[in-house]
Amino acid sequence: MRAGLRYGVLIAVGVLMLYPLLWMVGGSFKPNHEIFDSIGFIPHEPTLEGFAKGWHTSTEYTFARYLLNTFAIILPKVVVTVVSSVLVAFGFARFNVPGKRALFGLLIATILLPKSVLLVPQYLMFREMGWLDTFLPLYVPSAFATEGFFVFMIIQFMRSFPREMEEAAVMDGCNSLQVLWHVVVPVIMPAIISVALFQFMWSMNDFLSPLIYLSSVEKYPVALALKLSIDVTEATSWNQILAMSTIALLPSLALFFAAQKYFVEGITVGAVKG
Amino acid sequence: MNATARLPRLVAALALAAILFIQPAPAADSQPTVELRMSWWGGNEVHRAYLASLRRFEAKYPHIKVKGEYTGWVGHLERLTTQIAGGTAPDVMQVNWNWLVLFSRDGRGFYDLNTLNGTVDLSQFDRDARDTGTVKGRLNALPVAMAARVFYFNETTFAKAGLRVPRTWDELFAAGPIFRERLGKDYYPLAMNFLDVLALCRSWVVQRTNRQLIDEGSRRLNASEADMEEMAAFYQRLVTEHVIAPAPERASYGNVADQELRPWITGRYAGMYYWTSAVGKLAETLQPGQKLVLAPYLMREGASDAGLFYRPAMMVAVNSKTQHPKEAALLLDFLFNDAFAVEAFGLQRGLPVSKSAVATLEARGLSRTLGWDGNTQVATLPHRVGESGYFEHPRVRDGFIDIFESLGFGEISAAEAGRRMYTDVNRILERVVRPAGDGSGS
Numbered sequence: 001m002r003a004g005l006r007y008g009v010l011i012a013v014g015v016l017m018l019y020p021l022l023w024m025v026g027g028s029f030k031p032n033h034e035i036f037d038s039i040g041f042i043p044h045e046p047t048l049e050g051f052a053k054g055w056h057t058s059t060e061y062t063f064a065r066y067l068l069n070t071f072a073i074i075l076p077k078v079v080v081t082v083v084s085s086v087l088v089a090f091g092f093a094r095f096n097v098p099g100k101r102a103l104f105g106l107l108i109a110t111i112l113l114p115k116s117v118l119l120v121p122q123y124l125m126f127r128e129m130g131w132l133d134t135f136l137p138l139y140v141p142s143a144f145a146t147e148g149f150f151v152f153m154i155i156q157f158m159r160s161f162p163r164e165m166e167e168a169a170v171m172d173g174c175n176s177l178q179v180l181w182h183v184v185v186p187v188i189m190p191a192i193i194s195v196a197l198f199q200f201m202w203s204m205n206d207f208l209s210p211l212i213y214l215s216s217v218e219k220y221p222v223a224l225a226l227k228l229s230i231d232v233t234e235a236t237s238w239n240q241i242l243a244m245s246t247i248a249l250l251p252s253l254a255l256f257f258a259a260q261k262y263f264v265e266g267i268t269v270g271a272v273k274g
Numbered sequence: 275m276n277a278t279a280r281l282p283r284l285v286a287a288l289a290l291a292a293i294l295f296i297q298p299a300p301a302a303d304s305q306p307t308v309e310l311r312m313s314w315w316g317g318n319e320v321h322r323a324y325l326a327s328l329r330r331f332e333a334k335y336p337h338i339k340v341k342g343e344y345t346g347w348v349g350h351l352e353r354l355t356t357q358i359a360g361g362t363a364p365d366v367m368q369v370n371w372n373w374l375v376l377f378s379r380d381g382r383g384f385y386d387l388n389t390l391n392g393t394v395d396l397s398q399f400d401r402d403a404r405d406t407g408t409v410k411g412r413l414n415a416l417p418v419a420m421a422a423r424v425f426y427f428n429e430t431t432f433a434k435a436g437l438r439v440p441r442t443w444d445e446l447f448a449a450g451p452i453f454r455e456r457l458g459k460d461y462y463p464l465a466m467n468f469l470d471v472l473a474l475c476r477s478w479v480v481q482r483t484n485r486q487l488i489d490e491g492s493r494r495l496n497a498s499e500a501d502m503e504e505m506a507a508f509y510q511r512l513v514t515e516h517v518i519a520p521a522p523e524r525a526s527y528g529n530v531a532d533q534e535l536r537p538w539i540t541g542r543y544a545g546m547y548y549w550t551s552a553v554g555k556l557a558e559t560l561q562p563g564q565k566l567v568l569a570p571y572l573m574r575e576g577a578s579d580a581g582l583f584y585r586p587a588m589m590v591a592v593n594s595k596t597q598h599p600k601e602a603a604l605l606l607d608f609l610f611n612d613a614f615a616v617e618a619f620g621l622q623r624g625l626p627v628s629k630s631a632v633a634t635l636e637a638r639g640l641s642r643t644l645g646w647d648g649n650t651q652v653a654t655l656p657h658r659v660g661e662s663g664y665f666e667h668p669r670v671r672d673g674f675i676d677i678f679e680s681l682g683f684g685e686i687s688a689a690e691a692g693r694r695m696y697t698d699v700n701r702i703l704e705r706v707v708r709p710a711g712d713g714s715g716s
Contacts, residue, residue, distance in 0.1 A: 036539055036559065058318035059344075060325060119383050122358050132362060207349065213363075215311070215343045227346040231317035233587075233623065235533050235555035 028243035035238050047239075051247075054240030058229055059217055063244055068246075069135075073210070073221055074203045077139035081147060081199045082192055088145040089154035090180050094166070111148040118209070123212060139212045141201075150195045157191040158184065184226035193262040202254050223249045308601045311364035313343045315350035319622055327615040331608045338601050358383075364702055367595040371406065371586040372666040374414055379708065381410035385592035385599060388413045393603035398611055398628040406586050416610065417586030421551035422475050422657070424582075424648045425569040428560070431461070431544035435472060439569045443478075446572060449514035453544075459516075465535060465543030466518045468675045468682070473583060474512075474547045475505040480581030480659055481574040488662040488670070492706040494700050502699075503692025506681055510688045519543070521682030533559040533707030545569075550648030551587035551624030555569055557644060563699075568647045571655055580655040583665065587624045625649040673702045 019041070026041030028050050055063045091097070092104055125138040145151050169183045185192070208224045214220060220228070226244055230236050253257065256263065314324055321344055343364055347351065351373070357363040358377055369377075378382040386556040387407075396404065398621040399416060424513040425511060426626060427439045430448070435456045440446040447462060466474065473545045476487055479501050488497035514520045517535075527535055533555045537543040541564050546556060571580050590609065592602045609615050616631040617638060625646050626632055664670055681691040 010584055033559070033562075036534055036536065058321040120356060120359055123356050126359050127362060208352075211345065211349045211353050213293075215313075215362075217342065217344060224345065227348050228321070228344070228346060229313065229318045230346040231320065232347045232531075233552040233555065234317040235558040237318060238533075 011071070017044055018175060024242050025246050028239060028246045028273045030238045030239055032237050035242075040173040050084055050237075050239035050243035052189070053237070054244040057225065059225075061218060063222075063225065063247070065218065066220055066222045068247070069219055070204065070221040071137045071251075072221075073135050074200055076135075077142050077203050078196050078199050080139060080143035081145075081150060082196055084143050084145040085147065085150040086185065086188070086192065089158060090152045090176075090184060092151070093158040093165075093177075107148045107151060109148075110146070111152065119208075119212060126213065131220065135214075136204075137221070138209055141147055150198070151194065154188060156193050157188050161187055193259050197255065197263050200255060204248070204252055222269045289404070302506050307339060308337060308598050309339045310366060310598060310601055310605060311341050311343055312366040312368075312605065313350075313354065313364040314368035315345050315347050320619075323615075323618040323620075323622060326618050327609060327612075330612075330614050331605060334608070335601075335604060338604070340605060344660075352461035354509040363551050363593050363595075365593050365598060367560040367591050367593065368402040368418075369415055369581075369589050369591050370662045371415075371417070371589055374407070374409055374591075375405050375663045375667065376412075376415050379389065381408075381412035381414060383594060384412075384414040385594050385596060386409075386414070387414040387416060387603070387606075390592075390599060390603035390606075393600055393629075394607040395611055397664045398630050400629075403586075403627045405659075407589055407591075407671055411517050415586075415589035416606065417627045418588040418590060418610075419551055419586070419626055420584060420649065420652075421587035421624050421645075422548045422582040422584040422648070422652045423547050423549055424571055424651060425478075425545060426548055426553055426556065426566050426644060427463070428541050429567045429568050430566055430706065431457070431541045432463075435461075440572065441570045443572045443574060447515050447571045454516045460519075460537070462517065462537075462544070463508075464512070464518045464547065465538050466512075467524065467532070468521075468678045470547050471518075471670070472671070472674050475508050476583065476661075476665075477547075477581035478508050478574070479505050481577040481579060484579050484659055486659055486661050488664050490662045490702065491665060492709055493704050495703065497696075497698065499693060501516060503689055504639075506677075506688040506691035506695065507709060509681060510680060513682070521679065526562040527687070532556065538555055540629060547623075549587065550645045550652065553644045554621075555647060564646060568644055568651060571651060578656060579659045582652060582655065582657040582658065583661045583668075584652060584657055585661070585663075586627075608647075616620070621646055664703065667706055669702050669706050670699060672714065673699045 023039075023041040027035050028042055029046045029048070030043040031045055031047050031049065034045065038044075056062055057066075078217075092100065092107075097103075099109050122137070122141075123132075126132055131137050131140075163189075166179050166183050170180045174182060205223060207227070210221050214224070217228075226241055226248065229241065280322055312324075312328070314320070316324070324342060324344065328342055332339060349368075354363065354367065354369075354373075357375075374383075387396070388678065393414075396413075396416075403417050403420070404413060406417055406420075407413055425440075429439055432439050435449070435453055437449055437452060440463070453463055462630075474645060480487065481499065482504075483497065483501060484488040485496050487495060487497055495502070513520050518524070531548065531549070533536065535543065538546075538556070539559050539561055541561065546553075548556060553566075560566060571582075590605065592599065592607055596602055610628045611630045611632045616626065616628075616634045619626075620635070620640060621643050626635070675699065677686075677691050677694050680686045680694075681688060687696070
């Protein structure tokens with residue numbers, strides 16, 4: 001009985017939270033004029049027009065191009081983020097270097113720094129390097145553990161398990177990197193997966209950096225492509241945008257469900273054992 | 275390539291040898307092919323029209339290649355600002371009129387198109403049109419279309435109330451209570467957000483004062499405190515006489531695009547004071563069976579000027595540092611005057627300014643639109659009083675709107691709002707209007 005009530009409340013709140021998402025999926029099957037008429041998500045005159053027209057876009061390229069671009073940016077970005085964040089976190093958690101506290105403070109300070117402050121100086125820097133209008137400015141900075149939040153999260157995770165295992169590995173003749181690879185990495189796998197997922201989703205939604213660094217339409221990722229048809233002087237074909245948003249959501253959803261178990265564990269452990 | 279530029283590249287290449295391996299080698303540039311970059315923002319139809327026009331342009335001038343760099347509206351200004359700051363702006367740019375005061379205070383921010391006369395046919399633009407793009411004697415940009423706000427009403431709703439579309443301010447104010455009585459208390463003759471309110475109140479006051487609201491020269495409002503109080507009181511009157519919805523009610527529909535406002539779609543808000551260049555989208559989202567019409571411009575008794583804010587809806591400018599001014603001018607001329615481009619755009623962006631473009635459209639018998647009719651109406655209205663571009667400066671606009679909001683939500687009285695507009699906006703103007711030659715950003 002109590003369980004029934006509890007599940008009733010949970011389901012009700014869950015539906016409430018998910019409704020906008022359902023509405024988006026429903027909206028993608030509606031003709032454009034129907035979208036603002038009703039709050040219901042079931043289309044009266046279901047149509048695939050949004051998908052067909054949205055996929056072809058008003059540009060020289062189909063939506064597949066923008067999806068591929070997105071992955072060409074995100075995949076290297078996730079890989080370099082994970083590698084660099086784990087290395088730096090391992091350093092902070094296990095080694096004593098002079099000025100470590102100050103450096104750690106600096107790392108935390110970068111989390112608080114608004115990204116837009118760096119925009120113009122970085123733009124000028126990448127211009128000097130000749131990297132404008134390439135994917136490089138979008139992922140190369142991540143190779144230097146610039147996402148302080150991820151480093152912080154992994155450090156917290158590492159603090160939560162005893163050093164004895166690593167000491168045992170050192171006794172068996174492992175050097176630091178071997179300890180990291182054979183002992184630490186398997187244990188912190190949930191945190192690593194969380195980092196990868198977070199970075200994946202955030203990069204997927206990142207609008208400002210591709211907007212600034214990419215000028216060729218052929219290199220646009222999905223986040224830019226979705227906004228390509230929204231203007232102030234003509235009515236927007238929302239059904240096309242909703243349809244393409246639905247498609248763009250699928251990779252994130254699939255990844256999340258595949259890694260859900262580790263993901264939840266990763267955030268909670270990092271959060272609780274501070 | 276100088277040494278300072280090479281060093282960071284070398285460092286980066288060493289650190290990331292695994293990731294990057296090829297820098298594009300400079301193409302062996304033997305044939306005189308010129309590549310232009312052009313940027314614009316827009317929606318689906320604008321992109322299609324531009325892309326088709328650019329392909330046709332390339333076919334006409336085989337030695338010129340044009341690369342389109344386009345986005346939606348969101349973020350376009352941020353991107354252009356970064357590019358201009360970084361010296362990587364495209365050769366040809368679509369700009370807004372009020373961006374001229376951002377990027378070209380002294381007139382040197384964009385290429386002086388007067389020097390390209392002949393390549394781009396300036397005789398197609400009358401003096402007024404050229405003046406709108408001229409800064410300190412330099413022709414910085416050419417207008418694509420001109421636009422002003424005029425009155426459009428939902429004839430169907432007015433008919434339901436047994437009324438004709440208002441022809442005078444008195445008829446508009448009389449319609450409010452009748453709407454409430456005959457249709458219901460959530461029916462209003464006008465749909466307005468605070469930006470629309472600002473524009474409408476300005477027109478009301480200027481119809482009496484016959485003066486621009488902002489004087490760039492003195493960097494102050496060209497209006498007295500009493501004028502400002504009149505603006506605030508006018509807003510109050512619109513609300514109390516049921517002409518527009520009170521701010522809390524209007525806010526309950528969310529901050530959505532005008533054409534996506536639910537009571538607009540259903541016809542409960544039956545009018546807008548809107549740009550002739552963008553009115554098309556308003557008619558597009560109305561529920562089937564409703565008709566949007568252009569109304570006569572409302573004038574105060576004895577007014578000798580309509581108090582219009584008549585300005586370019588969109589302009590095209592050339593990068594002041596372009597390597598290919600002549601080719602850029604050819605592209606400009608093609609977009610403004612060539613029959614193919616003119617037809618591709620049609621009335622998408624309002625009625626074109628270029629005389630040859632209008633002639634082309636008339637010859638092809640393009641059907642008249644609400645926007646076209648609006649522009650025709652504007653031409654017949656007395657509109658000698660112009661307005662400074664600073665009226666649309668984000669800080670000035672927000673200064674006004676903040677005060678209107680406080681008034682709308684009942685935090686201050688109309689008299690207080692008028693006083694604050696006078697002091698606050700004057701202070702903002704002194705900060706944002708910098709004398710030319712100062713050079714620093716705001």
